[in-house]
Amino acid sequence: MESKIRVKWQKGTMLKRIFIPMFILVLIVSILFFGVIFYNNILSQMEKNTRDIFDSKVINRSHELENMMVNQWSNLETEVEDIQSVISNLTAKNQIDPKHLADNPDDSRIILEHITDNVISTLRNHRVTGAYVFLCSDIPGDSDKVSLPGLYISDSNVENDNSITNSDLMIRRGSKSLVEKMGIATDSAWEPNIILKGHNLEEFKAVYDNYHRFQEDTTDITDLGYWMPMLQVENDYVVSYVLPIEYKGTVIGVLGIDVSHEYLKTLLNYLELDSDAKGAYSLILEENGKYTDILTNNSYFAVDFKTGDQLKIQQNGDHKYLMQNHDRVALSSENLNLYNNNTPYEKQQWQLSGMMKEKDLLAFTSQIKVTLLYAIIGSVLIGLILSILLSIWISRPVISLADSVRKMTFKDKISIERTKIIEIDQLIDAIEKTGNNAIDAVARFTKIIRLANTQLEGFELDYEKKQLYVTDDFFSAFGLKVDVSQLSIEEFERLMRQFKDRCRPSNSKSANEYIFNLNKNGKSIYLRLRYIDDEVNHKYYGLVEEVSELIKERQLIEYERDHDVLTGLVNRRAYQRQMKRLFTIEASSINIGALLMLDLDNLKMINDKFGHEYGDLYIQKAADMFRRLSPEGTIISRISGDEFNLFLYGYDSRTELREKIDRFWRELSKSSITMPNQQEIHILVSGGIAWYPDDSRDFNTLQKYSDFAMYSVKHTLKGEIGDFSLQDYRNDVYMMKRKAELSRILEANAFTYYFQPIVSAVDGEVFAYEALMRTVDSTLKNPSEIIEIAKMESKLYLIEKITMRNSLKQFNDLIASGKVSKDLKLFVNSIANQRLSEGEVRSIEEQYGAFLPNLVLELTENEELNEEYTAYKKEVLKIWNSRLALDDYGSGYNSGRNLLFLNPDYVKIDIDIIRDIDKDMDKRTIVKDTITYCHERGKYVIAEGIETIAELKTVVGMDVDYIQGYLTGKPAPEPKDVYKEIKSEIMNCRRPSPLD
Structure with a gap:
């Protein structure tokens, strides 16, 4: 009876302990x-x-849009500078007078003809839907409509780059001569001039007023740049950005780009606001407290919001909203920082706003409220039920297990009585096995530790029981003699605190690991302390081991990794790491700084004369001088063989730092080294300086600038040091890019050739094709510019070789594919002062020998003829049974002499003589005399540049033999036949033969 009562009481106690807390x-x-x-x-x-x-x-979308508007679309300074450079060059040649463009329409035409490529490159480079230029010094304030000379090109597909053929471009505005010159299709609403009227005229009047008002007060042209939100082009709206074009301080026109509202809408993906398309993006202009809708990109809101509408935006606490059909529309607006402070348009604020009806925006939140309420109520009910069930279920076996454990006695092995419940008995088996394994492992580990070479000591702190366990030799590892048998926790902590100054966190990922650097018996040692913080039981477990050898090996590896072996200076990798940290985390400490790029000028001479051993000695001496003469705190690095970087920073003024650099340079110029023959050789150094922050705040840019300054010195005043010049850098970088681009396309053979038909003046049939140079995927497109740069780089021979090779191969491929008749001739341009090698000539004979009788080699009269090379070419053409043509006849000063000297089979009359020949008697006389002379000597005459029916009729009537020009066919990679209408015109205007 008593036993039953005890069992019942035990069960009741367990239920209370489980159920009541739960x-x-x-x-x-x-x-x-x-x-x-x-x-x-x-x-x-x-x-x-x-x-x-x-x-x-x-916010994310606004940042992307702002980045595109500021850094991609409106970054037009370089294009404006290029156009102003073209105008200055034309003015220097007395071809135009920029100050009187309004009185000289031809001057505007000449300018526009010379900047067509600039406008196209503006369109391509900035990936916009349109680019335009118009020339005008002022816009009259009383005009309702203004017609201005200009060029306006649009891109029908910004994302698809057809930069080779320009098939995706259209000319919206531009004179007829520009359209014909550029060979680009016109828009259906094409006009020869740019017409400003209505809202567009008001916008540009305001722009010009600001140009005149603020021009003298600003030094940065970008401060005058202006974003026009709603220019109307035909039936479309565009966002446009314009910059003034100046000549000697006077505005003579503008360069602008536009981005259509439709294209902007594609960039603002409203589905990212709401996958059900209930959100929208709206571009809003705020000015003087008024909000104007520029565009809204979702028809879900288009009923009330249209371009140019005034929006009534209201504030509700921290939130903005407006009303639409009795629904409140939530707004999230982010400003677009398009203008700098203290500029004419700083008060004009663009905003990108996200829009959603509040009932749509908060729909999910409302649903969550209801769901959350039911979840709370359900959780409480389920928790109560489970608490009761679990308390009953767990109590009985747990009480039995607790009773068994309480009665158990521990000897060598752990043994617990089974409860006869499978799950709990399995747990008991696991506990017994784990405990016994742990006892065995502790015994084995203790034996192994005793055999370890390194000293390992440990401790345990139990704050709850106020107990301390420390191995006997724990403090001997720290160089102390301490009796740990009666040591308290407080005394242990006091002893450890005395090593606080010699302790630092390790580089390990573990937070509870420290390294002690101690002096033990006159020797530097390192100890590593690792511990575990058992917060639940308020215990600490720690292990100390000596890691001196490991730390010293690591320090040696790090030093060798970060330092140059020869000079002991930090190497390039360590230098880059130091500078990256300095320019990011510690940028505030730089203040005024200077990056010096130094190069040893006479290292090669020393290596050649005395050997590399003394060359290395010379480098070491120079490095020692840099160390000794540099101000304290200077970062010095050997970047490569004879190049060094010095970064001086932390100065309050540039004058103070300049004095330090001048003193360093004076002392360095006096330094010398003794060679094997006792010869004293001065340490000769060339250097360049880039200043922080005046030149740049970015390290990579600063390094590039100092490198440029150094090499500028090496190519001018060797042995000196010079400051970086941004103007020289821009000029040099542009030419270097052009030269590098030429090298690239030459190396990649990125040339292709278009073929323009040469047509018989008798029946209009194609007689031959001329191969005209084009480039593939390159900014270098103008053949004249390519020839000019190749001439500067002494690479004309490569142009000559590639032209001959590529044109012959492409033409033979067209013949093989049946697209061109094998009987037609091929005219190929040749550079007068270049000739192919004999090996190249033989290679061409082997590959294209059967076609060579159809080849006609053109020599341009504008080039200086090399008599030796010309004679060689004539001899080769004779062997090939090929023919010779004189190109651009009449454009040079020695036309008659060249005609006599070359004795060509074909004479091509220059396009400038043929243009408007139907209106000019003098031109007709020159051509008639040339035709008479050539026909008497069995030569054929080709009229180049035929573009109008009137020109065609005139030259055919004068008995010219062949015709070439846009009228009969434009250059193309796969040429087409002449139109039947043109053939008919040729047949109709041919002068009748006396035998007809």
């Missing part, structure tokens, strides 16, 4: 849930989070 826990959780949710505004916070997510999407 019941209290469920009750507390319920209270906390209700308290947190309903009294701490959790649901309101959910609404706020929803709005914050909406805001973050708008």
